[in-house]
Amino acid sequence: MLRLSQLFVRTLREDPSDAEVPSHRLLVRAGYIRRAAPGGYTWLPLGWRVLRRVEAIVREEMDAMGAQEVHFPALLPRDVYEQTNRWNEYGDNLFRLVDRKGADYLLGPTHEEMFTLRVKDLYSSYPDLPVSLYQIQTKYRDEARPRAGLLRGREFLMKDSYSFDIDGAGLKKSYDDHRDAYERIFRRLHLPYVIVKAMSGAMGGSVSEEFLAPIEAGEDTFVRCTSCDYAANTEAVATGSLEPDSVGHPATTEVVTPGCGTIASLVDFLNANNPRPDRPWGASDTLKNVVLSLRHPDGSRETVVIGVPGDREVDLKRVEAQVSPAEVEPLDEAGFAAHPRLVRGYIGPQVLGAASAAGIRYLLDPNVVPGSAWVTGANRADTHVLHLVNGRDFSCDGEIEAVEVRAGDPCPVCSRPVEIARGIEIGHVFQLGRLYADKLGLQVLDQNGKQVTVTMGSYGIGVSRAVASIAEVFNDELGLKWPRAVAPADVHVVVTGKNDDAITQAAEALARDLESRGLEVLIDDRNGVSPGVKFKDAELIGIPTIVVVGKSLADGNVEVRDRHAGTNTAVAVGEAAEAVVALSRG
């Protein structure tokens, strides 16, 4: 039995000043976690109980699908991650350190290399496969912006697993098994989820899906088709090649456009001074050239220009997903100073391209379709060009999915409008293929006695993040409302009496009775704390069933409150235990 008089917990009346999202605010206020370091949290007893219940559900389902649990160190030698180039590719996201002998180490952000090498060590032949291995282990990533409490930390608990198969069909099955197990896990955790197409990021590989919990506090944006079953992280949305524009266009014309350094001023100027015959000029007639700086893992920088329709913004996360492991930011003042050919506000593709004098790579979003005509900068101040045609008057070094995806954009599959929502990544399943096995030489003998390279999958669930995601979904203005499957206790008994009076004795007896029926009981047996404060704490802590033993005991009743239903029922004290058990088994 947990006794609030002794439990290492203190609730806070005020929101912590650094907490932006409900889960962070409430988990701190209710005494589940406390900040210990930037992106690092201490689990207090109540929080630790929830984490362990989530962990147990993950473990049960992983075991049930036949995956085997192992455990690797977090402190790993550099050489292994050098062989796959991830020592460099992870860039600043990797925590690196040097030991007393001067050897380089890292804190594992994920363990593909280690699992691959261990399978290579133990296994050598086709009957050994398939095998799926997992661990539930603390991971480290030096996030640029740790935020939102447990939602994006630098030290966090993760379940990572890896499948090893002899061929693609095997990988497909291992992948599907993991995907199914993940669906069972998130259902048991009562976490709503959407499965979306995902980018591979720094992981390499091909097919990849994310489980996103649709939560406003999430950092991911995803699209979902209103008609078909298409769903994707916006990073992974592929507009694809659009129909080329085959309309004939007039020859290019230069126009003096004084003070038209913005799209809006340019459009106004043209409508006033160079009206189109057919319709007014719009922002979508202009070609916006956005200058970015790529930072490659070796530290080198590259300036790149991306052309998009002027009515669209560039989505840096989408761009970054495609140029990974490079990181992306807008070119800064010093960068522009180094490129005098780039006339801010008047940049046009005429002087761009890897083969041009400037030598700056020029990429186009697919919305700038071949054959289409644009208004764009003339690379001189106060001057623009009309009717510049893609393919006739300028070219690019490649395509890149760059524009911000919007609600109402056509679905890449069925062309009906998509909707957009935010979510938090709670799981990721990934067909890695032979990338790691190739680099690390993981081969086995096949049935014909030939060495074949093993094909792999990698799969992750953020266990500590799942706790925060559940808190994000299950709360109200009063506090947390845990699903019964993960609550830190089954029932919270509030005693409003004083030392050893009839109320206290009845409450203690009821608590013992509940415990003897297999329930986990938290009892608020604090002396000198008012009933009002106890009720507030009970609501804040969010155990799904609250039993109040108080004044109504005079009528032979206790109150049974269902935190989810919001109901408050008077129950005869002799029937209370049974009623609570029924609710809890619910």
Add this chain to the structure above:
Amino acid sequence: MLRLSQLFVRTLREDPSDAEVPSHRLLVRAGYIRRAAPGGYTWLPLGWRVLRRVEAIVREEMDAMGAQEVHFPALLPRDVYEQTNRWNEYGDNLFRLVDRKGADYLLGPTHEEMFTLRVKDLYSSYPDLPVSLYQIQTKYRDEARPRAGLLRGREFLMKDSYSFDIDGAGLKKSYDDHRDAYERIFRRLHLPYVIVKAMSGAMGGSVSEEFLAPIEAGEDTFVRCTSCDYAANTEAVATGSLEPDSVGHPATTEVVTPGCGTIASLVDFLNANNPRPDRPWGASDTLKNVVLSLRHPDGSRETVVIGVPGDREVDLKRVEAQVSPAEVEPLDEAGFAAHPRLVRGYIGPQVLGAASAAGIRYLLDPNVVPGSAWVTGANRADTHVLHLVNGRDFSCDGEIEAVEVRAGDPCPVCSRPVEIARGIEIGHVFQLGRLYADKLGLQVLDQNGKQVTVTMGSYGIGVSRAVASIAEVFNDELGLKWPRAVAPADVHVVVTGKNDDAITQAAEALARDLESRGLEVLIDDRNGVSPGVKFKDAELIGIPTIVVVGKSLADGNVEVRDRHAGTNTAVAVGEAAEAVVALSRG
């Protein structure tokens, strides 16, 4: 059911070349662990099961004594450890790193600071205390010499707990409660232990005891009195002040002793050329001055000379325990070159001392009692001095317990002879007192409304080390022999038949029967593996009960082998399950 045909395990016939001790050798050979990094090990499924069983026993007993489980990050900010000076005092043993923003971090070797600050955050008044908090968490120490597999690693699993009390009586009770819980834990783990007095090391504080498992592979040496109940780590043995020598001694005499740079040659020379009237000279008449270099945590070095009787060695671990956090090594060539006054082989205390021209601190072992006379160097080559009296002809800057303790030495309590053994530290209990609370400002209001500083204890169990210690105790020439309480399974069923024959069917049926009776079953269902190899693997893996379903099934029997008793009993197949359950329930 665990199936060897699918389990991620491979046994090795040969000992791994880097394994010196039985636990390391056998845990690797039997497929429980694999080396992943210097001092870092991967737990394979069998090893992970044992570790989790050990962890569960530790958790149960900690919960039973009323300690509350929490969990802190391993990646911790520097500033907290600066406040107690441990950022420096830990020296090279601390893994330090810098994050992407240039901030300093460490990987926690132990968490006194973090727990102290958390209690300070949550608690403020005497009714809040006592409280005992614990975590079972991965710890990091950059050991100079990681060795012996799990016995001394750089990344390891530890249960660390901390008690907080308002006064010394409370601390004593919290300490005793932990000590009792530790006794219960080690008894349940079947780990033999001796409780010995210990030094405080880098932890500060006062009363401290270690739980040592008496294992030859251990790194600790402890003494135990043959008569009274005195037991201590040799580091912590205090010879204490001996009776001063009040015999009158002749005046000092210089003797030319050509080529007598060693104690033995000196004693021989004196007996030949300067014989004593009463008895021959012995090594114990000579004063040996050992030159050491202390490395302080700030990196500075200090030369120190320690005087001990010539028949004794200096025990560097004992010295180090007393000069901690400084590290100790013999002075090297360059060090001697920097001190021309130190004439190797002929060093005497006449030129030593902090106040001397050399300015070198001179410390004496208590065995060099005040008033006693010695033969020692004259600080010139080929010259010694006779009858140099401690206190008359030389003095020291302090005492230090420096000599190697030997079997037969007098017990510090009762003066009877002690015996000496080796052990591995499996637990440590520690009355820290107010050291950390003072430095970090942990105070609470007492009953009189006054702020008082909290007094603390800290307590540790090496969970991963306990696994190795158990393996160290329970093995024979065939392999491991796990105690039932921590074995990776209850019973190992060896099937010597082939696919789907009667033997295989009977074995599978028996395994299912055992599982339905609540036992954890490992079944060796591998095809194409000979019975001999299967038997060898079963013995190596060391599950306490082995059931062989094989040829004797023709007579209606299976063989039940008890790995501990070494017995091998034919049991009718219909009675086998019951017999195995009886064995397993012990």
